Every structure is written in C-alpha cells, then in structure tokens.
Amino acid sequence: MSNKPLVWKLALIAGVTLVAAAFTFPPQDRINLGLDLRGGSHILMQVDLESAVRYETDRVQTTLGQVLKADGIPHAAIVATEPGTVEVRGTDPSRRADLRERLDRVVRSWDADEIGGGNWRATMPTDYRRAVEIEAVDRTLATIRRRIDSLGVSEPVTSKAGIDGSRILIQLPGVEDPGRIKDILQDPAILEWKALTYPPSYGGDPGTWFPPASREEIVAQFGGALPDDTEIYPGDVRLADGTSGVVFWPLKRVSTVAGSDLRNAFRTSDEWGDAAVSFELTQDAGRRFEAATRENLGRRMAILLGGPTDKRVITAPVIEGVIRDQGIIRGGFDVTEAEDLALKLRSGSIPTDVHIIEERTVGPSLGRDSIRAGLTSGLAGFLGVMLFMLVYYRRAGINAVVALLLNIVLVFGALGALPFLFGASGVRATLTLPGIAGLILVIGMAVDSNVLVFERIREELSLGKTVRSAVEQGFAKAFATIFDTHVTTTVAALFLGFYGTGPVRGFAVTLIIGLIASMFTAVFVSRQLFEVVLHRHPTAETLSI
Amino acid sequence: MRLFSNTHIDFMRLARACIAASAIAVLASVAVVVVRGLNMGIEFTGGTELQVRYGDRPDVGAVRAALAAAGMTSQVVTTIGDPAEHEVYIRLGSREADARENPTERILAILRGTTDSRPDLNLADEATVAGLLAGAPGLSAEDARRVAEAILAARREQVIFRTLDDVAAIPGVPSAAIDALASGVTVGPLALRSQSYIGPAVGKELVTKAQLAVVGSMVGMLLYIWLRFQFQWGLAAVVALLHDVLVMLGLFSLFRQEMSLPVVAAFLTLVGYSVNDTVVVFDRIRELVKSQPSGDFPSVINEAINRTLSRTTITSFLTWIVVLALFLFGGEALRPFSFVLVFGIIVGTYSSIFVASPLLILWRRAPAKRAGAAVSGDAKPQAERRARKVRTSG
Numbered sequence: 001m002s003n004k005p006l007v008w009k010l011a012l013i014a015g016v017t018l019v020a021a022a023f024t025f026p027p028q029d030r031i032n033l034g035l036d037l038r039g040g041s042h043i044l045m046q047v048d049l050e051s052a053v054r055y056e057t058d059r060v061q062t063t064l065g066q067v068l069k070a071d072g073i074p075h076a077a078i079v080a081t082e083p084g085t086v087e088v089r090g091t092d093p094s095r096r097a098d099l100r101e102r103l104d105r106v107v108r109s110w111d112a113d114e115i116g117g118g119n120w121r122a123t124m125p126t127d128y129r130r131a132v133e134i135e136a137v138d139r140t141l142a143t144i145r146r147r148i149d150s151l152g153v154s155e156p157v158t159s160k161a162g163i164d165g166s167r168i169l170i171q172l173p174g175v176e177d178p179g180r181i182k183d184i185l186q187d188p189a190i191l192e193w194k195a196l197t198y199p200p201s202y203g204g205d206p207g208t209w210f211p212p213a214s215r216e217e218i219v220a221q222f223g224g225a226l227p228d229d230t231e232i233y234p235g236d237v238r239l240a241d242g243t244s245g246v247v248f249w250p251l252k253r254v255s256t257v258a259g260s261d262l263r264n265a266f267r268t269s270d271e272w273g274d275a276a277v278s279f280e281l282t283q284d285a286g287r288r289f290e291a292a293t294r295e296n297l298g299r300r301m302a303i304l305l306g307g308p309t310d311k312r313v314i315t316a317p318v319i320e321g322v323i324r325d326q327g328i329i330r331g332g333f334d335v336t337e338a339e340d341l342a343l344k345l346r347s348g349s350i351p352t353d354v355h356i357i358e359e360r361t362v363g364p365s366l367g368r369d370s371i372r373a374g375l376t377s378g379l380a381g382f383l384g385v386m387l388f389m390l391v392y393y394r395r396a397g398i399n400a401v402v403a404l405l406l407n408i409v410l411v412f413g414a415l416g417a418l419p420f421l422f423g424a425s426g427v428r429a430t431l432t433l434p435g436i437a438g439l440i441l442v443i444g445m446a447v448d449s450n451v452l453v454f455e456r457i458r459e460e461l462s463l464g465k466t467v468r469s470a471v472e473q474g475f476a477k478a479f480a481t482i483f484d485t486h487v488t489t490t491v492a493a494l495f496l497g498f499y500g501t502g503p504v505r506g507f508a509v510t511l512i513i514g515l516i517a518s519m520f521t522a523v524f525v526s527r528q529l530f531e532v533v534l535h536r537h538p539t540a541e542t543l544s545i
Numbered sequence: 546m547r548l549f550s551n552t553h554i555d556f557m558r559l560a561r562a563c564i565a566a567s568a569i570a571v572l573a574s575v576a577v578v579v580v581r582g583l584n585m586g587i588e589f590t591g592g593t594e595l596q597v598r599y600g601d602r603p604d605v606g607a608v609r610a611a612l613a614a615a616g617m618t619s620q621v622v623t624t625i626g627d628p629a630e631h632e633v634y635i636r637l638g639s640r641e642a643d644a645r646e647n648p649t650e651r652i653l654a655i656l657r658g659t660t661d662s663r664p665d666l667n668l669a670d671e672a673t674v675a676g677l678l679a680g681a682p683g684l685s686a687e688d689a690r691r692v693a694e695a696i697l698a699a700r701r702e703q704v705i706f707r708t709l710d711d712v713a714a715i716p717g718v719p720s721a722a723i724d725a726l727a728s729g730v731t732v733g734p735l736a737l738r739s740q741s742y743i744g745p746a747v748g749k750e751l752v753t754k755a756q757l758a759v760v761g762s763m764v765g766m767l768l769y770i771w772l773r774f775q776f777q778w779g780l781a782a783v784v785a786l787l788h789d790v791l792v793m794l795g796l797f798s799l800f801r802q803e804m805s806l807p808v809v810a811a812f813l814t815l816v817g818y819s820v821n822d823t824v825v826v827f828d829r830i831r832e833l834v835k836s837q838p839s840g841d842f843p844s845v846i847n848e849a850i851n852r853t854l855s856r857t858t859i860t861s862f863l864t865w866i867v868v869l870a871l872f873l874f875g876g877e878a879l880r881p882f883s884f885v886l887v888f889g890i891i892v893g894t895y896s897s898i899f900v901a902s903p904l905l906i907l908w909r910r911a912p913a914k915r916a917g918a919a920v921s922g923d924a925k926p927q928a929e930r931r932a933r934k935v936r937t938s939g
Contacts (some may be wrong), residue, residue: 036878039701064605120581167736177670179650246826357744359647365704366738375875379871385863423641433878434807440871441814441886444864452825455856458547481828484773486825488766489817495762496813499754502807511814 006535007470008323009528016520017406020413030416034432036508037371039364040173043182045144047166048353051135053129054083055258055352057334060122061086062254064106066291073098077228084124091118133166136352143166146347147184148172176363185355188307189344191279191329192258194251195292196300196316197230206299209233211247218248229253233304235313238332246496251302258291261285263325265345267536270330275338276328279345293323303329305341307353319451324384338364374436381440385447393454395544399529400450403521407446410517411510418509434507442514445489449522452478454545467543475523482523486515548827552851557843567788567900573630574795581798586805587741589755591618591748592638593648596738596877599631600707603735608633608656610921615655617648621700626877632738647742657733664711665733666726667705671697674730681725689858692722705736710793755809766820770827777908778827785901786819789893796888811885818864818886819893822857823901829853830905846902 022029035042057080064086065078066526076090086107091099096114103112103122124132141160148156148170157171173179199221202209212218215232219225226232232248261281268278281289292301295519302316333341386404389397414431457474465473490512497508533538587594610621612635619638626632637648657665663674665902671693678689690914709732713723743751762784770779790812797804829849837845868890872883 046744046746049702124591175670177668177673177761182647355744356647356742358742358747359739360739361737362739363704363737364701365736369876370876373874373879377870377874377879380874381867384866384870388863388866434810434882437807437871437875437879437882440867441864444860444867447863448821448860451856451859455853455859460851462551477832481825484769484824484828485821488769488820489814491765491769492762492813492817492820495758495765496810499758500810501751501754504810507807507810524750 006528006531009524010532011407013525013528014233017196017409020410020417023407023413023416025313027416030429031365031412032430033371033481034430034435035173035367035520036362036433037173037367037374037431039176039362040171041175041178041365042358042360043170043172043178043185043356044161044358045140045168045170045185045354046138046149046162046357047168048355049133049136049166051084052352053124053132054080056132057083057086057124058254059255059298060107060110062256062258062288064088064102064252065254066288067102067106068099070291071098071102073102073391074147081121083466084129086122087346088120088122091120093118108498121381137166137168139348140350140352140354143348143350144168144170144185147344148181150343150347151181151184153181167357174364176361178359178361182356182359186350186356187344188350188353189305189341189347190258190307190311190349190351191262191345191377192255192304192311193262193289193292194233194255194302194304195249195296196225197252198299209247209300213245213247215248218250222250226250233302233311233313235302235316249302249316251313255304256301257281257285257289261288262345262349265342267335267342268328270328274330275333275335276331277333277338277342277345279327279329279521281325281327283325287502290322290324293319293321297322303331305331307350318503370433374433374440376444378436382443385443389447389450393545394531396454396457396530399526400447400454402529403526404443406525407442407514407517407521408439410521411442411514414513414517415510429507434504435510438507438510439514442512442518445486445511445515446518446522448485449478449482449518450526452481453522453526457543457545461543461545467540468534470543471527471534475527475530482519486519490515547855552854553847554851554854556850556898557847557903557906559899560843560906563899563908564903566591567896571788571791574791574798577795578798581801582802583794584803585796586803586808587636587638587748588806589748589752589804590638591743591745593638593652593740593742594637595635595649595652595740596620596625597633597653597735598704598738599633599735600705601631601734603633605633608635609741611655612637612652612657615651617652617655632877633735646887649740649742653735653737656735659731659733663729663730663731665731666696666709667700667733667736669730677729678722678725681721681786683721684719688719689722692718700736704738706732708732717736721938751806755806756811758809759816762816766816770820770824774827774831778905781901781904781908782820782823782827784904785896786816786893788896788900789815789819789889792892793885793889797881797885800884802847802884805881807879807882808885809880811889815889815893818890819896822861822894822897825853825856826850826897826902830902843906846906850898850902857894857898861890865890 054281061078061080068075068078068088073095074092075088079087079089081087088099088103099120100112103110103120107122109128110122110124112120115121141158145158148158153172153175155173157169159169161169162286170185172178172181196206198206198209199218200223201221212221218232222230229252230250231253233251234246235249236244237247238244259368261284262279263282264280266278268276269275289429296319298318300316300321302313302317304311305314306312317330382404386401389400391397415431418429453474456478457470459475460470461467493508493511493515497505497512500508533543603624605622605624609620612622617637621634621636623634624632625634635652637652651707653668664677665899666674674696675690678684678692679686681689684692695715695717696712697714700706703711709723709727712718712726713720763786766786767779767783772784795814799810802808826849829852830846833840833845833849834842865887867873868883868886871879872887875883
C-alpha cells in the first residue's frame with residue numbers, strides 16, 4: 001500500500017487541528033463566558049403592544065378633535081370605544097362631505113364610515129396596527145439602548161426576542177445589583193400635558209382653584225359622576241406646613257401632548273434658581289400645544305409623568321401665555337432628580353408599557369465557583385476516562401486519548417468559529433454552565449465510538465483475522481452503529497436547541513458540535529492513527545489493543 | 546485485559562421476569578409521581594428564587610417565619626450545598642400579588658431584618674461603595690475608585706464580609722476608608738449569590754416548549770429507527786426509553802429533586818443515551834439475522850447482546866464516570882442535572898438489554914419464522930454494503 005494517501009490524510013488532520021486551534025486561541029477573545037459564569041444580570045422585558053395601540057388611538061382622537069373644532073365642524077363627542085377605534089358622534093348630516101374630508105386628512109389609511117344617526121366610526125387597519133406595534137418595540141429598544149449606554153455598563157447586549165419580536169432581552173455583564181438600573185430601564189418616562197376639567201361649582205378664578213385631597217370629594221364636586229371625558233389622577237403637593245400630601249386632579253382623558261412628542265430635554269434652573277427641566281417638542285406636537293395653551297390661558301394644565309397605568313401629576317401650572325414648542329417643568333426637584341428626569345426624557349420615552357417578565361442575576365462569586373466546579377468535574381471525568389482507556393486498551397488507548405483531546409480542541413474551535421460562519425464577527429460564542437456540562441457529556445459520547453471500534457477489532461482478531469483486516473473490518477462494521485447512535489442523539493439535541501432557551505440552547509449547540517467532531521475524530525482520525533502503526537509494522541501479527 | 550470475553554448468558558430466559566419487573570417499576574414510579582408530585586422549579590411555575598450566603602450558621606426556621614410573617618407563604622426555604630458555607634436557598638411561588646414584580650429586594654430587606662437605610666456592604670455595588678468613599682477625608686476620587694474596586698474584588702473571593710475587620714484586612718484599603726465605611730455602611734448578615742424571577746407567562750411558555758422538545762425528540766427518534774430498522778423495533782426502543790424516563794421521574798419525585806430546564810435537557814440526553822444503547826444491540830441483531838437466517842430469533846438476540854456486552858458495559862461505565870464527576874464536583878447548579886444522568890445511565894443500560902430486546906421477541910413470537918425476511922428488509926445502510934464488499938474481497 002502506498003503511503004501517499006496516508007500522508008495527505010495526516011496533513012488534513014493536522015490542518016483541521018491547526019484551524020481549530022487558531023479559532024480557539026486566545027480563548028478569552030474567542031469565547032465569551034455566559035452571565036452564569038462571569039456574573040451579571042439578565043432581564044427579559046415584554047413590550048405591551050395593546051397599550052401602544054391605545055396611545056396611537058388617543059393621539060388620533062386628540063388630533064381629530066382639534067381639527068374639527070378649528071374648522072368649526074359640529075359634533076357631540078369623539079370617543080375611543082376601544083384601542084384602534086374612534087367614533088365621532090352626533091355630527092350634522094349636511095356637513096357629511098366636510099367631515100369625510102377631515103377624516104381623510106387625519107386618519108388617511110383608516111377605514112372610516114358613517115354608522116348611522118350622524119355617527120362615524122374610524123377603525124385602524126391591521127397593517128397600520130402592526131406598524132404601530134413594531135414601532136413601539138423599536139422605539140422601546142432604541143430608548144433602552146440609549147439609557148444603558150448613558151449608564152456606562154460594559155459590553156451590554158440588547159436585542160429583540162420572542163416569537164413576535166415583542167420582547168427585549170437585556171444582558172448586563174458584571175452588574176450585581178440591577179435594582180437601580182431596572183428603575184431607569186423600566187421607567188416609561190412618558191411626559192403628558194392634560195387640560196383640567198373644572199367642576200361646575202369651582203366659582204371664580206380658574207387659576208386659583210385647587211383640587212381636594214380625596215377621590216370621593218372631587219367626585220362629589222361633580223355632583224356624584226364625572227363627565228365622560230374626564231379621569232382622576234393623583235398628584236403630590238407640598239403643603240403650606242412643609243409636609244407633602246396627595247391631591248386628586250380631574251383631567252381630560254385625552255392628552256394634548258403625549259409620550260412621543262418630545263424632541264429634547266435638559267436640566268436647567270428656573271428664575272428662582274431651583275432645579276427644573278426644560279423641554280422641546282416636535283413640530284407637530286408644538287402646533288397642538290399652541291392650540292391647547294391658547295384655549296387654556298389663565299387656567300391650569302397638568303404635567304403628568306409615568307407610564308400608561310400609573311401616571312402622576314408632577315405639577316399643574318397656570319398657563320400665562322401661548323407656548324409653542326418649548327417650555328420648562330418645575331416639580332420641586334433636587335439637582336439629581338432633575339438630571340435623571342432629563343436623561344430619561346432625552347433618551348426618549350418608552351412609548352408603551354413594559355413589564356419585566358424574567359430576571360436573573362448571578363453574583364460574580366457564584367460564577368467564579370461555577371467555573372471552578374465545571375473545570376474540576378470536567379478534568380476529573382476526562383482523567384478517569386483516559387486512565388481507563390490506557391489501562392484497558394494499552395497502545396490503542398493512546399489512540400483514543402489523542403482522538404478525545406482533538407475532539408475537545410475541535411469543539412472549542414467550532415465555538416470560536418461560529419460567529420464567522422454566521423457572518424456576525426462582532427458576536428462571540430458564549431460558554432455557559434450547561435454548555436460545560438454538554439462538553440463533558442461529549443467526552444462520554446466520543447469515547448463510546450472508540451470503544452465500539454476497539455471492541456469490534458478485538459472480536460475480529462479473536463476470529464483469527466490478520467491485524468490489517470481486523471482493523472479494516474472493525475472500523476467498517478462499527479461505522480453503521482456509530483452513525484446511528486450519533487444521529488439519534490443529534491435528533492434529541494436538535495429539538496432541545498430548537499425549543500430550548502438561553503443556557504439550554506448552549507447545551508444543545510455544544511452537544512451537536514461535539515457529536516459532529518466525534519464522528520470525525522473517532523472514525524477518521526483514529527483510523528489514520530492505526531494506519532500509521534500498520535504502516536510502520538506492515539507484518540505485525542499482534543496489535544496492542 | 547478483557548471484560549466478558551465469549552460470554553453466553555441466556556438473557557432471553559429472563560425476558561418475561563424482566564419485563565414484569567420493569568412494568569412494576571414503571572407503575573410504582575407513576576404512583577410516586579402522582580402521590581408526591583414533581584418539584585417544579587420556578588422556570589415552569591413562575592416565581593422567584595434566591596441563593597444567599599450567611600456569615601454565620603443560618604436559622605432556616607427563622608427565615609421561613611420571617612417570610613411567612615410578610616405574607617410570603619408559598620415558600621421553600623432550605624440549606625444548600627456544603628453546610629460549612631452557610632448557604633440558603635429560597636423559592637417563592639408566583640402569586641397574583643407578586644406576579645408582576647420581582648420581590649427580591651423585599652425579600653432581602655426581610656432577611657436583613659433591619660430598618661437601617663444605609664447601604665449594606667455585602668449587597669452594595671461598586672459605584673455605591675466608591676461614592677461613599679469619595680467623600681472620605683484623605684481619599685482622592687481616584688483613591689476611592691481604587692479602594693472600592695479592591696473591596697469588591699475581595700468580596701468576589703470571600704463572598705461575604707462578617708465585620709468591617711474583614712474589610713480592614715484587605716491589602717490596599719487604608720484606615721481612612723474604613724472610618725468612612727464605619728459611618729456610611731452596615732455589614733449585613735448575608736450576601737446574594739444569585740436570584741431569578743420568572744413571570745407566570747414565561748413559565749407557561751417554558752412548560753409548552755419543554756413538552757414540545759420531549760415529544761418532538763421522541764417522535765424524531767422513533768421515525769429514525771423506523772427508517773433504519775422497522776416500525777416494531779422503533780416502538781420497542783421508544784417503549785424502553787419511556788420506561789427510562791418514567792422510572793427516572795419516579796426517582797426524581799422520590800428524592801424531591803427540582804425540575805428545571807437543564808433537567809429537561811438531562812432527560813433528553815438520557816433519552817439519547819438509552820436509544821444509543823438500544824441501537825447498538827439492534828444493529829448487531831440485524832447483522833446476525835442476516836448472517837444466520839436460519840437461527841431462531843431469541844438465540845440470535847442472546848448472541849447479539851452477549852457480543853455487545855463488553856461495549857455496553859465499558860461505555861456505560863465510562864460515561865458514568867464522567868457524569869459522576871459532574872455530580873460530585875459540578876456544584877449545586879448542575880446537581881439535579883447530573884442526578885438524572887448518574888441514575889439514568891444505569892436504568893438506560895438495563896433497559897436496552899432487558900426491556901427493548903425482549904420486547905422484540907414478545908411482539909414477534911408468532912411471526913418468528915419470517916424474522917429473517919422482515920429484518921433484511923429494504924433498509925440497507927451504505928456502510929453495511931461497503932462492509933460486505935470488504936468481506937468478500939478480503
């Protein structure tokens with residue numbers, strides 16, 4: 001037999017090994033440790049799509065109301081009956097064409113129709129709704145990214161997750177106490193301006209009227225029932241005696257300016273030198289704001305801050321002049337509070353509700369312990385297996401040990417190469433604790449293939465075959481079995497990888513890579529090592545196995 | 546050195562007894578699971594889980610009482626790991642009240658048992674410590690940052706400080722810093738090792754995903770074995786692995802181990818192993834049936850098992866060494882995972898010899914004469930054809 005193919009095969013093995021080693025070293029640059037090994041926080045947020053749609057509906061309701069009022073088109077009320085549907089009630093049938101024209105202007109792509117009795121209904125079409133939802137997620141993601149960047153966390157990961165992409169995954173390596181960061185990330189920082197609904201009995205000057213300190217009392221001032229367009233919001237006030245209390249503001253359901261209308265915000269100080277926040281509105285919002293402030297001259301307007309469900313009035317100044325697109329918020333802040341609020345407003349509000357639905361924090365001390373435990377157990381298992389193979393199969397055991405070592409190098413090499421294969425060279429493979437467990441299991445799997453082959457060779461030898469033919473047939477006959485066992489395990493691992501999340505997926509990926517590497521090392525590499533021995537001693541009558 | 550050379554054990558004589566014994570074991574396991582239930586982790590139920598380390602021996606009863614007093618009644622509180630490390634594991638089920646919000650901070654406040662609002666040096670992050678030190682006399686902002694870093698690095702090693710003396714002993718921490726800390730911080734009784742919060746919606750989703758993964762992989766393997774062998778064999782393999790999974794679930798329930806996603810991964814790995822062992826025996830049965838078409842089926846199976854016996858034993862033993870190392874040295878986080886494999890490999894090895902193969906006979910007793918024809922059916926892997934070629938030419 002010519003040794004030329006053997007040389008080529010050995011060169012191939014050396015080449016594969018070198019490539020794998022090149023992708024493995026330096027390991028700290030190639031392989032990322034997962035948060036469970038290095039410590040850090042993992043946060044999964046759900047973006048509330050329903051309330052994003054509700055916000056858009058609110059905006060349309062406001063705009064429509066202002067347009068109809070400005071153009072003098074009579075109507076009884078504009079009601080958002082459900083998220084995505086706005087009804088204009090009690091219109092004049094003779095102004096039908098005018099109303100249709102305004103509806104077409106404000107809600108161009110909506111389905112708007114007369115539903116009888118001078119009532120009109122405009123419905124948000126599905127693709128419009130989807131666009132609103134996608135934008136809500138995108139803006140939330142962008143906002144969260146800006147906030148994390150301004151916090152100075154190193155190597156953060158933020159990405160969309162979930163089947164419909166409505167979740168946001170945040171990984172913050174090294175963050176041990178996510179409490180403060182969570183507050184900043186979750187705060188929708190939606191700034192809203194709302195006009196007051198004055199109770200019928202307020203009497204006199206709307207600029208000096210102040211709401212009462214209980215919900216019941218304000219309802220009583222309206223004669224027991226609030227008007228349809230009004231809601232009650234709590235607000236903190238500093239009382240004359242220096243203590244603080246809560247009052248309840250009757251405000252219009254519809255906001256003049258909503259979360260997405262802010263262009264910029266800075267910490268500033270007001271004319272008395274107290275910390276305050278100045279803001280700028282977008283052009284469109286500026287126009288709406290101008291109209292609203294003109295309408296409310298001499299009356300109070302409330303500034304609310306918070307999320308869709310827990311807004312609070314932070315201040316309710318008397319409007320002293322028409323404001324277009326710039327203003328200042330005084331809320332009795334200290335400097336840090338004003339700075340934080342400006343940061344949150346500047347980085348953009350989160351346009352809808354977000355909930356943290358999963359949160360994991362691993363302290364770095366535990367991560368360090370896990371790495372130690374993983375390395376210790378891996379090494380112990382590996383040494384045990386190697387020792388057994390060397391004692392039980394003698395020289396052939398060396399063969400198995402080489403194949404095993406190569407297997408591990410290949411797995412690390414493949415992990416290091418994964419980002420290149422998938423074209424994202426900025427992303428690195430991540431080794432997690434279950435990933436280490438997968439690697440340790442691969443040792444067991446890979447050694448099984450060696451055992452299958454060696455046992456088969458022994459069997460063939462005991463039937464009196466020559467060394468060469470025993471090796472050839474041992475490999476040939478064991479191949480079908482090795483193939484079957486690898487495929488069945490890969491099937492299980494594929495399902496795990498597909499349905500598993502995070503660390504479990506890491507386990508499956510490591511296992512699948514290990515299985516592929518094991519096919520190569522136990523079948524091909526191990527065979528060539530036998531060939532080297534056979535080539536040196538072509539007439540050998542015994543084999544150390 | 547050889548294990549089991551040329552054995553002629555009549556495994557199939559034990560077929561009925563083994564199948565009966567396995568049936569009883571499976572029924573017993575199902576009964577245990579039904580009666581005791583499975584200890585589902587928060588990944589599936591939703592809830593919160595914390596691992597904390599105390600400086601002194603913790604009083605688990607007091608922790609339970611303190612949490613219950615705060616209305617957290619659906620709790621599990623146990624010590625975990627090496628008792629000398631004083632670690633406590635706390636799990637809270639998700640209840641409507643807690644569902645929307647991670648109660649970790651509330652729990653930590655209860656465990657600290659103090660109303661002192663100063664930061665706790667065992668829980669504070671580096672920025673907080675640096676901020677406190679920045680105001681200390683004799684420390685520049687740069688010093689403060691460096692000292693805070695040294696303190697946090699030491700905490701990573703020691704996990705918990707018992708008193709400020711532990712901090713004073715850290716190299717590079719000047720006494721000015723200790724003075725500043727003495728007035729600015731408390732040194733609480735515990736440190737947070739890890740915490741997880743899983744919302745109820747995520748829990749439901751993960752249950753669905755785990756079920757899909759388990760069912761999907763079983764069906765996938767059934768299909769593969771059907772393709773490579775035939776349907777009855779695939780069914781025998783799947784029955785064997787169902788046996789493994791059910792017996793392990795019984796053991797899991799009996800020992801109150803916690804069900805989590807990594808454990809599901811371990812179960813699927815076990816399924817893979819169990820099928821491996823079965824496939825190795827089946828492969829040999831198919832090969833022998835082809836080479837001795839006249840041999841009677843039970844004795845062919847016996848010979849196949851005997852010939853693969855040393856491989857089965859050695860592989861199982863080696864894999865078992867590996868997972869035992871994982872069980873012993875892999876730490877608490879991987880213990881339920883390695884528990885499944887340590888016991889599962891034993892059960893899986895048993896089932897491929899004593900469950901899957903006897904089933905082939907039971908299902909085949911009637912048409913045993915046609916066995917040869919059926920087995921050498923259409924599925925002929927390339928490797929075998931190649932193997933035959935080698936044999937005829939060599």
